[in-house]
């Protein structure tokens with residue numbers, strides 16, 4: 561499998577504070593599934609922001625799709641970002657737009673003609689089990705429904721990498737499993753998936769997932785497949 565993401569000795573410092581991330585080196589293989597764990601404040605969100613190009617490293621190299629993200633001209637950033645879907649813990653849906661229009665947003669922003677928007681949006685609504693909720697606006701949806709809209713929006717552009725930052729933090733355990741199942745099915749179709757989570761119960765649901773653990777801004781033990789995570793029976 562090809563390296564789709566590569567971090568080389570990456571450091572991140574916000575302003576003049578201490579380093580939030582230090583000497584972070586890892587690769588993500590195309591088509592694999594990764595969990596990123598670590599205590600609150602360990603730097604998970606910061607690492608993911610570097611990955612989806614919302615943040616630039618203070619030092620080191622972030623390589624995406626074989627290219628050094630630090631030397632990409634600004635004009636190429638939107639194209640790169642479209643290859644990475646992002647799911648946030650707090651959903652970040654546009655409240656005055658319907659579920660349908662939230663999911664359609666990435667296609668419309670990318671200039672896809674309106675006649676080519678409806679079929680993929682309907683397909684996504686069905687995939688996340690919300691066929692009947694397309695007209696609903698986010699404030700009228702449950703947390704699990706909102707997160708499913710957010711997942712549909714993140715994947716409608718068929719990204720090569722899906723990044724999810726604590727996507728199950730605001731839903732009940734049954735819904736968390738359901739959401740994880742969506743990530744798993746996407747991964748089986750070939751998308752590289754990385755999920756940051758505190759929820760150890762989820763880890764053994766994807767037996768072949770690779771584990772990454774951040775401790776105070778540094779990656780812990782080398783990555784491996786965690787078949788018996790802490791808390792698993």
Ligand SMILES: Nc1ncnc2c1ncn2[C@@H]1O[C@H](COP(=O)(O)OP(=O)(O)OP(=O)(O)O)[C@@H](O)[C@H]1O
Pocket residue numbers: 574580598599600601602603604605606607
């Ligand atoms: N924009 C910012 N400016 C300054 N400091 C920041 C900023 N974002 C994060 N930090 C700091 O960086 C450290 C790591 O934060 P980060 O959000 O990456 O951790 P996390 O592992 O995702 O935590 P949590 O699980 O609580 O979301 C924290 O000490 C945080 O206060």
